[in-house]
Amino acid sequence: MDFGNFHYRQFTRQNNLAIYEQMKRGKVYSYEVIRIRRRRAVEIKGSVYPEREVYPRSEDWGADGFTCCTLTEAHARLHRLQKEEVSAV
Numbered sequence: 001m002d003f004g005n006f007h008y009r010q011f012t013r014q015n016n017l018a019i020y021e022q023m024k025r026g027k028v029y030s031y032e033v034i035r036i037r038r039r040r041a042v043e044i045k046g047s048v049y050p051e052r053e054v055y056p057r058s059e060d061w062g063a064d065g066f067t068c069c070t071l072t073e074a075h076a077r078l079h080r081l082q083k084e085e086v087s088a089v
Contacts, residue, residue, distance in 0.1 A: 008032070011071075017081050019074045022067075031074035035064040035081060 001008045006029070011019040016036045022029050034056055041051045056065035068074040 011074075012078075014078070014082065017078055017085075019071075019078055031068045031071055033066045033068060033074050033077040033081065037064065 005024055007023045008020045009023065011021050011031065013019075013036075018034055018036055020032045020034065022032055036053050037056065039049075039052055039054050042049050056063075061067075066077050068077055
């Protein structure tokens, strides 16, 4: 997936949590750990958008999305989010 000047590639996914590599010209700049959300199907001005998975919005960064400098840091963040989800059940 491309956004701005960067290309994002899913590195790993576990249920609704994922790590993405943020790359530019083939070089990894950082890793993003995200909580994947689902958006319901909707019709807007005659166009139908099916149910879909979405990346966190900018305003949700820090709660549903985190930027990490290293893969080790990204895995640690992913594990913390997994523990939060288990304890919330």
